[in-house]
Amino acid sequence: MWYRKELRLSPGRAGLHEITHRVEEIVRESGIRTGLCHVFVRHTSASLVIQENADPSARRDLQESFRRLAPENAPHYTHTAEGPDDMPSHIRSALTSTSETIPVAEGRLALGTWQGIYLFEHRSRPGTRRLAVTLSGE
Amino acid sequence: MWYRKELRLSPGRAGLHEITHRVEEIVRESGIRTGLCHVFVRHTSASLVIQENADPSARRDLQESFRRLAPENAPHYTHTAEGPDDMPSHIRSALTSTSETIPVAEGRLALGTWQGIYLFEHRSRPGTRRLAVTLSGE
Amino acid sequence: MWYRKELRLSPGRAGLHEITHRVEEIVRESGIRTGLCHVFVRHTSASLVIQENADPSARRDLQESFRRLAPENAPHYTHTAEGPDDMPSHIRSALTSTSETIPVAEGRLALGTWQGIYLFEHRSRPGTRRLAVTLSGE
Numbered sequence: 001m002w003y004r005k006e007l008r009l010s011p012g013r014a015g016l017h018e019i020t021h022r023v024e025e026i027v028r029e030s031g032i033r034t035g036l037c038h039v040f041v042r043h044t045s046a047s048l049v050i051q052e053n054a055d056p057s058a059r060r061d062l063q064e065s066f067r068r069l070a071p072e073n074a075p076h077y078t079h080t081a082e083g084p085d086d087m088p089s090h091i092r093s094a095l096t097s098t099s100e101t102i103p104v105a106e107g108r109l110a111l112g113t114w115q116g117i118y119l120f121e122h123r124s125r126p127g128t129r130r131l132a133v134t135l136s137g138e
Numbered sequence: 139m140w141y142r143k144e145l146r147l148s149p150g151r152a153g154l155h156e157i158t159h160r161v162e163e164i165v166r167e168s169g170i171r172t173g174l175c176h177v178f179v180r181h182t183s184a185s186l187v188i189q190e191n192a193d194p195s196a197r198r199d200l201q202e203s204f205r206r207l208a209p210e211n212a213p214h215y216t217h218t219a220e221g222p223d224d225m226p227s228h229i230r231s232a233l234t235s236t237s238e239t240i241p242v243a244e245g246r247l248a249l250g251t252w253q254g255i256y257l258f259e260h261r262s263r264p265g266t267r268r269l270a271v272t273l274s275g276e
Numbered sequence: 277m278w279y280r281k282e283l284r285l286s287p288g289r290a291g292l293h294e295i296t297h298r299v300e301e302i303v304r305e306s307g308i309r310t311g312l313c314h315v316f317v318r319h320t321s322a323s324l325v326i327q328e329n330a331d332p333s334a335r336r337d338l339q340e341s342f343r344r345l346a347p348e349n350a351p352h353y354t355h356t357a358e359g360p361d362d363m364p365s366h367i368r369s370a371l372t373s374t375s376e377t378i379p380v381a382e383g384r385l386a387l388g389t390w391q392g393i394y395l396f397e398h399r400s401r402p403g404t405r406r407l408a409v410t411l412s413g414e
Binding site for chain 1: 140142176178179180181182207208212214215216217219224225228229231232233235236237239268270272274
């Protein structure tokens with residue numbers, strides 16, 4: 001059994017935005033009890049991470065760490081026409097994930113207790129983000 | 139056809155722990171001949187990598203490289219209540235993978251000759267790690 | 277419905293090599309209309325990224341950034357027998373992805389407008405690269 005749905009997000013600013021409940025809603029709609037849920041970001045300047053859902057300080061530190069791993073205005077960048085946050089966005093996307101696949105068990109996402117699914121927005125002024133959610137299972 | 143199984147691991151210390159044979163065992167049990175095997179870590183301070191299974195020095199260098207990319211006690215960390223290895227664990231998990239999907243062909247994992255599946259444990263004193271293995275195929 | 281095919285690539289040099297059209301060809305062959313396409317690199321010194329397909333400068337900057345994140349000849353490397361590009365290859369592979377899964381909709385890869393699938397070759401003088409493409413769907 002297959003189920004597909006587009007998820008549109010307007011995050012508004014750079015950082016980690018939890019989407020667990022939005023994905024969970026699609027899992028429920030699908031009626032699938034056992035299977036896999038695939039979430040795919042259709043952009044190259046935003047990505048996905050599965051991270052701790054308890055303490056917001058962990059997400060802020062994570063964001064700051066990626067700012068340091070892929071800084072703005074690095075002297076070797078030549079792809080600069082789309083602004084100082086463009087090239088870092090591509091690097092941070094490559095370092096994290098364009099898609100995540102999560103098990104579905106008993107009709108729910110089988111995440112660990114402390115895991116949440118986050119859109120990692122790398123752009124300062126992003127447009128609407130489109131994600132493709134695909135479920136397969138029985 | 140779907141097959142699900144939980145894998146419990148007690149790695150005992152930080153570093154790369156091979157789990158290829160444990161996953162292969164579940165593939166055999168499933169009876170699936172052609173399909174995909176999805177391995178998912180239900181934690182945010184341990185992750186997965188598919189890496190060279192020949193020379194242990196490659197794994198040690200990899201671990202050391204991630205120690206440098208996401209060091210302990212970085213001055214910008216604010217999420218420090220759970221110890222100096224907590225925030226680096228989250229960053230190293232985001233830089234690697236919460237899940238890996240491996241093709242199954244002729245009833246076996248279709249890994250390359252030099253590839254092994256590793257749990258990358260980022261905590262110094264981890265508890266038991268729970269992984270969800272999901273197979274789909276025919 | 278399942279469809280499997282091996283993809284052999286002779287990239288010839290380090291860097292990002294677009295394979296979108298090669299994967300798209302296999303999607304067409306499969307006859308699958310709705311589902312998922314899984315691409316898996318059977319090596320530990322080449323990997324996959326989904327990146328911007330418009331401006332080549334973004335890919336060059338990305339490659340240079342990974343050269344800096346995982347440099348050749350780092351003083352802590354002990355795994356050096358296979359040449360100066362070997363250990364960086366493993367680290368860059370761990371930082372990116374051994375496999376990517378892309379949704380299939382209406383018989384085509386449902387990539388975003390600016391997304392392309394790239395083999396990220398980390399070796400200076402690679403041999404032929406073998407990828408396993410697995411489709412499931414209906």
